[in-house]
Amino acid sequence: MTFIENVIPSSKYVRASSEKFPSFAYVAITCPTRHLPGPWYTRFTHLRLKQAVMSGQRIFYVHDLHEKYGPIVRLSPNEVGVADLESFKEIHKVGSKYLKSEWYQRLANFPKPGVFTMTDPREHALRRRLLSRSFSRSYLIEHWESVVREKAQTCVTKIKEEAKKGKTDVFHWWLLLASDVSAHLAFGQSFEMLEHGKVNDLMRALKRLTIGAGLMVEMPLLRLLRFIPVGIVQDMFNANDTILKGAGLAVEKARSRRGENNIFAKVIEDCEKEGEGHIDSMDVRIEAMNIIIAGTDTTGVTLTYLVWAVLQRPDLQSALEKEVADLRPSFREDELIALPVLNAVIEETLRLYGAAPSGLPRVVPQGGAKMEKHFIPGRITVSTQAYTLHRDPQIWKDPLEFNPFRWIPTPVDPSCKVAFHPFGAGARSCIGIHLARMELRYATAFFFRECKGIRLCESTTPESMAFENFFLIAPKAHKCETTMDGDVIGEMERKKVEAGLKAIEDDMKEIEGRVGKKVEVEVNA
Numbered sequence: 001m002t003f004i005e006n007v008i009p010s011s012k013y014v015r016a017s018s019e020k021f022p023s024f025a026y027v028a029i030t031c032p033t034r035h036l037p038g039p040w041y042t043r044f045t046h047l048r049l050k051q052a053v054m055s056g057q058r059i060f061y062v063h064d065l066h067e068k069y070g071p072i073v074r075l076s077p078n079e080v081g082v083a084d085l086e087s088f089k090e091i092h093k094v095g096s097k098y099l100k101s102e103w104y105q106r107l108a109n110f111p112k113p114g115v116f117t118m119t120d121p122r123e124h125a126l127r128r129r130l131l132s133r134s135f136s137r138s139y140l141i142e143h144w145e146s147v148v149r150e151k152a153q154t155c156v157t158k159i160k161e162e163a164k165k166g167k168t169d170v171f172h173w174w175l176l177l178a179s180d181v182s183a184h185l186a187f188g189q190s191f192e193m194l195e196h197g198k199v200n201d202l203m204r205a206l207k208r209l210t211i212g213a214g215l216m217v218e219m220p221l222l223r224l225l226r227f228i229p230v231g232i233v234q235d236m237f238n239a240n241d242t243i244l245k246g247a248g249l250a251v252e253k254a255r256s257r258r259g260e261n262n263i264f265a266k267v268i269e270d271c272e273k274e275g276e277g278h279i280d281s282m283d284v285r286i287e288a289m290n291i292i293i294a295g296t297d298t299t300g301v302t303l304t305y306l307v308w309a310v311l312q313r314p315d316l317q318s319a320l321e322k323e324v325a326d327l328r329p330s331f332r333e334d335e336l337i338a339l340p341v342l343n344a345v346i347e348e349t350l351r352l353y354g355a356a357p358s359g360l361p362r363v364v365p366q367g368g369a370k371m372e373k374h375f376i377p378g379r380i381t382v383s384t385q386a387y388t389l390h391r392d393p394q395i396w397k398d399p400l401e402f403n404p405f406r407w408i409p410t411p412v413d414p415s416c417k418v419a420f421h422p423f424g425a426g427a428r429s430c431i432g433i434h435l436a437r438m439e440l441r442y443a444t445a446f447f448f449r450e451c452k453g454i455r456l457c458e459s460t461t462p463e464s465m466a467f468e469n470f471f472l473i474a475p476k477a478h479k480c481e482t483t484m485d486g487d488v489i490g491e492m493e494r495k496k497v498e499a500g501l502k503a504i505e506d507d508m509k510e511i512e513g514r515v516g517k518k519v520e521v522e523v524n525a
């Protein structure tokens with residue numbers, strides 16, 4: 001690979017050019033996106049974009065470029081950012097010819113692609129149809145609602161116990177909840193991670209492997225690290241076989257007709273009954289892992305930001321606490337769906353803090369496409385990011401304000417409805433949406449019912465909660481501490497006294513300024 005190919009990889013025109021004229025001038029002149037708006041250096045290289053990706057800043061970098069250059073912006077010679085609503089609809093509509101880019105294939109760290117990483121539309125449609133039935137709302141309600149409810153309740157009990165003793169990290173607990181739910185669905189048995197307060201070895205290994213895959217997709221040379229015989233490095237870059245072996249339990253459970261089945265029992269049954277599609281035992285293992293990867297951090301992070309957003313607004317917190325306090329003790333999801341404040345808070349959290357706001361890369365079909373007023377050539381990658389569309393002032397009133405009441409009454413403005421896509425859109429939208437919403441509703445309801453008056457700890461600040469963006473977002477500090485310890489009224493009184501003393505100090509300074517000398521005052525508390 002020449003230097004130029006390294007800077008602009010996997011591009012035919014660069015390969016041809018580097019053989020003849022290995023010069024930047026040639027690259028800039030032949031760049032297929034040279035006519036589009038964007039910083040000058042993006043005609044030559046993807047390095048600036050890559051730097052943003054590797055430092056966890058991609059959504060901010062791309063968002064700033066849209067603010068500066070408009071809804072269509074060149075991000076690298078082969079990639080274009082799109083924040084235009086009409087183009088977004090075209091790219092993600094059902095039956096779209098814009099297919100997932102090879103980025104997803106490179107992300108697949110297993111021997112075969114699964115539903116998330118498949119790029120071939122026919123292969124994907126067959127697999128998706130098989131899995132969809134197990135993720136439909138009616139199937140989930142019939143078979144899994146009680147499991148989700150029970151786990152959300154256990155999780156909140158743990159949070160409350162810890163919060164009363166001092167402080168509790170809700171980020172840790174929400175991740176455990178989502179992990180426990182996904183694993184139970186995939187394996188057909190509870191790993192009791194909530195009960196133990198920590199993830200099990202298989203989940204820990206899977207997490208490391210996912211981090212490794214995320215790094216390798218950006219820096220393919222890291223694959224060489226597979227040969228370094230150090231435990232943590234092996235876990236990140238070479239643990240596929242061990243993990244897939246562990247995932248064999250998913251197959252076992254699905255094939256046994258005894259005891260608790262997992263979601264694949266239905267998939268295999270349908271597959272055998274109707275003879276449509278094919279899913280072998282390796283596919284089941286891979287999909288089991290995919291569901292855990294796709295269903296854990298997404299839900300855990302979203303719940304964490306929900307708590308963070310609400311606890312900063314005492315009026316909203318009281319309204320939510322009151323709404324869920326009125327539920328009957330054995331409430332079900334149907335009743336939660338009818339609660340206006342609870343659902344509005346979830347929607348607004350998904351708008352500003354949904355865990356997957358990054359660019360979703362798709363390839364422009366052959367022949368190219370017109371987007372806004374620009375022509376985008378075929379085979380160029382276009383990516384739309386929810387982070388930008390969810391903050392577009394042309395679509396949302398006061399877009400940066402966390403205001404759940406914009407969702408009441410529904411339906412909201414039609415363009416908001418189109419632009420709102422925390423779960424993606426079209427044929428590749430999130431298959432776990434009903435499960436995720438069920439978890440969000442139960443966890444939020446139990447939390448604000450059981451943990452009345454819970455507060456953010458001083459360690460939880462806008463800086464600690466700033467986004468780190470590695471495809472998903474997460475709080476920079478990797479924690480979100482809350483507390484129910486101490487006397488809330490006393491705490492409020494202390495704050496009032498402090499505010500009063502500050503006001504007196506300010507007045508004194510002003511008087512001193514006027515009289516031109518220091519004034520002594522005695523405060524008797």
Ligand code: HEM
Nearest residue numbers: 116294295298299302355356360423424428430431432436
């Ligand atoms: C709040 C929680 C969640 C959010 C914000 C979320 C978000 C998303 C988004 C944006 C996509 C589209 C990705 C793309 O186009 O590249 C997606 C796809 C997907 N999600 Fe989720 N997700 C959540 C929860 C879940 C859960 C609980 C599961 C399963 C247990 C799940 C499984 C999947 C799968 C398998 C796909 C790929 C679908 C396909 O390509 O056909 N997600 N999700």
